[in-house]
Amino acid sequence: MNIVTAAALSLTLLSAASPAGLAVAQTASPADWRTVAPENLLVIDTAKGRILVELEPRMAPLTVERIRTLADRGFYDGLKFHRVIPDFMAQTGDPLGTGAGGSDLPDVPGEFRFRRGRDAGFVAVVATPQGQAGLVGSVPVVTQPDAQMMVTADFKTGAQGLFCPGVAGMARSASPDSGNSQFFLMTGARDTLNGAYTPFGRVVAGMDVVRAIKAGSEAGNGRVEDPDVMTRARTAAALPAGERPAVRVATGAALQREVARVQAERGAAFTICDVQPPAEVVGG
Numbered sequence: 001m002n003i004v005t006a007a008a009l010s011l012t013l014l015s016a017a018s019p020a021g022l023a024v025a026q027t028a029s030p031a032d033w034r035t036v037a038p039e040n041l042l043v044i045d046t047a048k049g050r051i052l053v054e055l056e057p058r059m060a061p062l063t064v065e066r067i068r069t070l071a072d073r074g075f076y077d078g079l080k081f082h083r084v085i086p087d088f089m090a091q092t093g094d095p096l097g098t099g100a101g102g103s104d105l106p107d108v109p110g111e112f113r114f115r116r117g118r119d120a121g122f123v124a125v126v127a128t129p130q131g132q133a134g135l136v137g138s139v140p141v142v143t144q145p146d147a148q149m150m151v152t153a154d155f156k157t158g159a160q161g162l163f164c165p166g167v168a169g170m171a172r173s174a175s176p177d178s179g180n181s182q183f184f185l186m187t188g189a190r191d192t193l194n195g196a197y198t199p200f201g202r203v204v205a206g207m208d209v210v211r212a213i214k215a216g217s218e219a220g221n222g223r224v225e226d227p228d229v230m231t232r233a234r235t236a237a238a239l240p241a242g243e244r245p246a247v248r249v250a251t252g253a254a255l256q257r258e259v260a261r262v263q264a265e266r267g268a269a270f271t272i273c274d275v276q277p278p279a280e281v282v283g284g
Contacts, residue, residue, distance in 0.1 A: 032254035033280070036247045038237035040064075042071060042168075042201065043245060043284070045232045048213060051185070051206035052247055052281065053168050054138045055235075058120050059161050060111040060200040063170050063179060067200065068235050070103055070181055076233035084215045085222040088190065091171055092230060093182035099223075102180035110176040111198045116143050116159040123251075125259055125272055133162070133272035138202040138249060138279075140164045140272045142194075161199030163190045164273035166207055170198040185210050189273045204247050204279040236284075245284025250277045 042053040057064040070076060076093060083091040083099060094101040116122060116136070122143065124134040131144040136159070143159035163169060163186055171182035179198060187210055203210060216222040236244045250258060255277055263270050 029254075032250060032252045033248040034251045036204065036236075036249060038244065038246075039068065039235055040201075041236040041245070041247055042067060043232075043234055043236055043239065044076075044206075044230050046209060046213070046228055046230060048228060049206060049209035050245075050284075051209050052204050052245065052279075053185070053201045054204045054247070054249070055168075055201040056137050056139050056161075056199075058116075058136060059114050059139060059141070059159075060170075060198050062108050063111055063198050063200040066105065066108050066179070066181075067183065069105070071233045071235055072238040074232075074234075075103060075181065076230050078229055078231070080224070080227040080229050081213045082224055082227055083184075083222040084213050084224050084227070085218075086215050087188040088222075089169075089184040089186050089188070090210055090213045091182060091184040091222070093171070095181070097227070099182070102182065105180065107175075107177060108170070108179040108198075110170075110172065110179065111200075112176070112195050113158060113160045115154060115156040116141075117154075117156045118146065118149065120159075122146075122159075123255060125275060126263075126270065135255075135272075135275065135277065136161075138204055138277055139167060139199060140202075140275070142272075160195055162272060163193040163197070163199060165189060166203040166210075166276060167199050168201040168203065169193065170200060172197065187211055189271075202276075204249060204277075205281050239284075243284060246282045248280045248282065250279070254278070 040055040044051040055064045080097045081090050081092045082097045124132045130142045133142045140162040141159050144157040148157040149155050167186045170179040172178040213228045216224040262274050
């Protein structure tokens, strides 16, 4: 269950751990923050540190439910990051550690696209040939404009998640409906994955940890000798109250200020993959 390999492209993620993110955190009002629901916060502990992933059930409800179920069973504890390619992704979730394993649960259908309603909280950032690129929660998406909803039977419009740095995706084999337990965390951007793999969330804290996971060799297509492991993975909702982290993510005016700052910094090279909502971790 390997994802395709493409040429490397490294883009910088911004978060509350960066100087720019800290500036947003210090100037934003309480109304400029939203708190990630505990059931939508995947807490992955490793020897290198902690990774926090905001799950996005509005985009991929079946995949998110699978990740929650396996994590809260303890299925992921001790599993290897068996395939890691720098500036691309770190893949894990295989009990065999070879890329060929899965859980005892049935495969999950691909959720490559979704229907977006006005209640999805879409934040438009930049126009694209396909419509608009922006964010649903923390995840970058491309979608048709809201006006398109007026001519559809369900008052929704088409949308697709984008594989930018930090995005969490479900691994699969050749069949598009073969997702099971394996997933990957992006460290680069890959347009070739868009519409072919299921994005189900995004790292909101710990990208430095993801980037520090031991990489494999290019000759071995990323296969890692003596790999790092997930020592524990649970949703925050399943952790004891005293161990449960909380994450606040910038929204509203604070997010718009961050978008404007990154647009000015990147200039004509700006894309939606350059935007990561600043986040603040409390407790845990």
